[in-house]
Amino acid sequence: MYAFSVNGNQITYNGEDKKLLRFLREDLNLTGTKDGCSEGICGTCTVLVDGKKMKACTIPLSRLEGRSVTTIEGLSEREAEVFAYCFAEAGAVQCGYCTPGMILSAKSLLDTNLSPTREEVTKAIRGNICRCTGYKKIEEAILMCADFFRENRPVPKTEEEPRLDKRYRRVDAEPKALGKGMYADDIRIPGMLHAKAVRSAFPRAKVLSIDDSKVKTHPDFVRIITSEDVPHNIIGHMKQDWPVFIPVGEITRYTGDAICLVVGKSPETLEELAKLVEVSYEVLPPVLDIYKALEPESPKVHEDGNLLSLEHIHRGDVEKAFRESPHVITRTYKTPYTEHAFMEPECAVGLPEGEEGVLVHTSDQSIYDDQHEICTMLQLPPNKVHCHSMLVGGGFGGKEDMSVQHHAALAAWLLKAPVKVRLTRQESLQVHPKRHPMDIEITTSCDEKGHLTGVKAIILANTGAYASLGGPVLQRACTHASGPYNFQNFEVIGKAIYTNMVPAGAFRGFGVTQSCFAVESNLNLLADELGMDYYEIRRINALRPGDIMPNGQVASDDTGVIECLEAVKDAYYSSPRAGIALAFKNSGLGVGFPDTGRCILSIEQGKVHIRTSAACMGQGVATVCTQMLGQTCSLKAHEIVVEDPDTSRTPDSGTSTASRQSLFTGEAVRRAALKLKEDLKTSSLKDLEGKEYYGEYTSITDPITSKKKNPVSHVAYSYSAQVVILDEEGKLEKVVAACDVGQIVNHQALTGQIEGGVTMGLGYGLTEDFPIEEGYPKVRYGTLGLLRSTDVPPLEVKLVEGPGKHPIAYGVKGVGELTTIPTAPACQNAYYRYDGIFRTSLPLEDTPYQKKKH
Structure with missing residues (x-):
């Protein structure tokens, strides 16, 4: 028998010894404590035992005799109110799975220190991994909580108005923060x-x-x-x-x-x-190597062979450009498998x-x-x-x-x-598709003044055992192998190849993280040959509105590459150890694929229900839709309800991929809201009870094989320039990220997405790997190389508006993928300037981070 207390309630348990996490979730139905890894690594299951933070997945009940356990459900009313408000106000909640554990770690600090320094807060949450936020917003939230508790400050009760371009607390922040939000593994059904x-x-x-x-x-x-x-x-x-x-x-x-x-x-x-x-x-015998997989005598992974897809993009005359250019650089780059490491393992009921x-x-x-x-x-x-x-x-x-x-x-x-x-965490690592490893041979040429004249790339992607999204990922790696630059001779050959390895599929950046690393690194070598600095070669080649992109599309009025560069100029020139990189990313599937956002607004019991299937996996699409509706119809927050995605209630708004939902579903909401707005001119919501308003937006784009002079590959592009600065020991000192993402919807969400994307990009560049030996993954969650709060340097975000706005969804463009893309090549450039070693594979070798890891 085990006797202890949970949230002030005495517990007597006569069953077999088990881990506290299982007991809390399965026996007491306290599902606010989450199971992220069951290895004592991720911190989602953090609880307090006699006031000290501990991982519930590592503690057997036999160690709790006479002790006191506090979970997220055990916060006092005042604590719950303050933590929920501050985490929402700071933008510290994205997917929310790590948040209850973060709050318990924060409570363990604030219970003994109501005037912590930023460094103390950072150390307090070191045991808690977050894959969404980059930690900065969480640290700000904890410091804000300290102010409220120390000064006994009341939590504001004023209602926010959901409008664009302002601070606005996420609609799902409070239930996620307090462990009340329901994930699939939290479902309890008798007889399940x-x-x-x-x-x-x-x-x-x-x-x-x-x-x-x-x-x-x-x-x-x-x-x-x-x-x-x-x-x-x-x-x-x-x-x-x-x-x-x-x-x-x-x-x-x-x-x-x-x-x-x-x-x-x-x-x-x-x-x-x-x-x-x-x-x-x-x-x-397994097929483990992409080059051997293409050999005629290789065993076939699938009956139709080992080549999943072949892409060939060709505009202009690359070979002629190379012959006539005084500077031509060719290198081969390698990028690894990497794991998404989302905090919630897969679950369905x-x-x-x-x-x-x-x-x-x-x-x-x-x-x-x-x-x-x-x-x-x-x-x-x-x-x-x-x-x-x-x-x-x-x-x-x-x-x-x-x-x-x-x-x-x-x-x-x-x-x-x-x-x-x-899935257990180990099953999740073993089963779901990863980021594609790619071998990229790229040739880049320029004239004597540094103007790019041509790019040719051969991209070989290991797509693993199954297709997944391997074809589209390869295609996007190819279409973006030009970088956000102005030149007309462009050729890419890409192959996605089956092997008996873990499948590879969609991953934030969708192939562009890989090709951007090669594009930006080669650009640095051209600059060396010219005696030009790395900022200047990017400035003279950067796309401007009206330029013809290498894919033939005309750069639109909202192209803000130059503005991003200007925003990071001072940071780049502030240190001889600063590295720079540019990137761009499409919003929407594009290249001729049908792509539609849909929304129904229904008036039910005096409230407007937003009904769309757009999945929120942390990016905050429900809040975007709320602000879109509020902006269009001047509604109050309490008048709006966002429903869960449900095939019986919500129309198909497409997959949450390709940085598309804010633009596509946002525009669908706007179009439906315009119809509602007309009726609200003469009627109240009460008068409109039972009415429904349907909104739909479909983009029209051209396939990459289009023979048009100026095809439209994508409805919109977003742009970023990033600078990574190292200290004298070669460690991260600071990152400055400038992003042109069009119309700002929500300041906390936008900057939080950027900080999280940069942090993920730092991991990709410096620490993360997914080793596979003879077809067997040799990794656990704790060995993935995920960055913790104490590993992340100060992050400065600069929000940039291009010279114009595109006409869809008030000019919104996606940011979810963009900010992860240029970080690794910016790191590569920083280390090249730091020690003169030109690194061609990720994670970057022979840095303090790889030495530390091994």
Whole structure:
């Protein structure tokens, strides 16, 4: 028996010893304490034990005898009010999954020190990882809390007006901060079953048999599900090439392949059940190298070969430009696999609904993509597959593919019972697609004055075992291999290649992080040959409104590259150890793909309900929609409700990808709001009860093969210039990021997105890696190289407005991906200036960060 208190309530527990985290969540239903890794690394499960912060996933109940535990639910009314207000006001909440743990770490500091320094705050949250914010906003929130507590300051009660270009507290900040927001793993249903996939023991092997005789003897066993139970066993996001389960007699393609699904009564015994399933294999030699994969004698990962896609973009005459240019530089660059490391591991809950239907509560980037793939798998019409989004604890592209959604739906549909499928952190690392490793050979030429004359690149992308988003990612790496520069001779050949490695897919930056590293690094070598500084070569080549981009598109009036450069000029020239890089990123799918944002505004009980399927994975699209509506119709915050994405209520607004939602769904909201605005001229909301207003926006773009003189590849581009400054020891001293993202919607959200993107870019450039040996991932969450609060230097954000605005969504452009892209090449340039070593691979070798890591 174990006796202790939780949030002031005495607890007596007679069961077996278990970790405190499991007890809090499963026995007490205190789901505000989150499970991010179960390894004591991420800090999402931080609680206070006798006033000291501890990781609940590492503490057994046997260590708590007579002790006092405080969770996020145990905050006093005053504490909850202050923390919720300050974290919202500072913009410290994005996906929100780490926030309750952050607040408990903050409380542990403020309980003993109400006048902390910034450094003390930074150290206090070192044990808590955040992938969204870059920590700066969290530190500001904690310092603000200290002021409120120290001065006994009352929390303001005034209502904010949702308008554009102002500070505005996120609509979901308070429930996320206080642990009241519901993520998929927080769902509790009486009689809910739990399921886990048995995965391949080898990267490439023929499955000979599946023996379930032992697992059937376990008291918690319910059912084993194999490919024979699946109506249609092949699914896939863009291309149907990914089996739901590998059938007996077929060949696995990576170690994350699901062989079968074991369903049990308790989450505590799932691992036991999975180990009791005996799978026999004929082990086959895997295809692990992209160059060998292209050899004719290489084993085929898929029946149609190992080449997923081929891109060839050609404008002007590159070879002629090279022959006539006095300066031509060729180098090869390598970038690695990297992991999204979103704070919330994948989870979904399936339930039977209606006659032969299924309801799936998901936590990913598009409920309509979920619905489409589940319909394909179950061979059901869309009206039989109902998908609803819970809160999403981060995504960054890593939650675009099916990971658990289809398994939860299948199990619930077969068993006619609620079923939860949740990946452990280690399974998540093993299963979901990563950032593409790429080998990029790039040649860049210029004239005697430094004006670029041509670029040619050969890009080879390891797309791993399945297509995922490999084709579009390669395409975007190719289309952006010009950089945001003005020249007319451009050729890129790109290949996405299948191997028996972890699949690669969408990841913040979507291929442009890789090609930007090569483009910007080569530019530095040209500057060296010319005796020109790195700022100046960028300034004379930067796109200006009216210039013809290398893809043929005319740079629009909102092109703000020069303005970004001007904003970081002083920072660059402030230190001989400053590195600089430019980047641009599209908003929307573009290149001829259909792309639509949709919204319904419905008047219900005197409030305007915003109904759109746009997934918020931390970027704050619900708040953007609220401010768009408030701006257009002059509504108050209490008059607006944003509904969860739900296929029965919200129209399809596309995937949260390609930095598109603020522009596309924002414009759809604006268009619907204009109709409402007309009616509000003569009627009140009460008078309009029951009315609905529909808004839709579709971009018209041209394919990359277009023969038009000036095709429109993308409806909008955003731009960034970044400067990374090192100290005398070669460590990060400061980063200055200037961004042209068009119309500012929300200051806290925008600057927080930029800070978080820069921090992720620093990790990509300096510390993060995802080693795979012979097809087996050799990594844990704690070895990914994720930056902590004490690793991040001061970040200065400069918001830039270009010389004009595009006409869509009040001129809003996306920022989600942009700010991660130029950071790594800016680091490369900084270290090149620091020690004269020209580094061509990521993470950058022989820096204080790699030395420290190894």
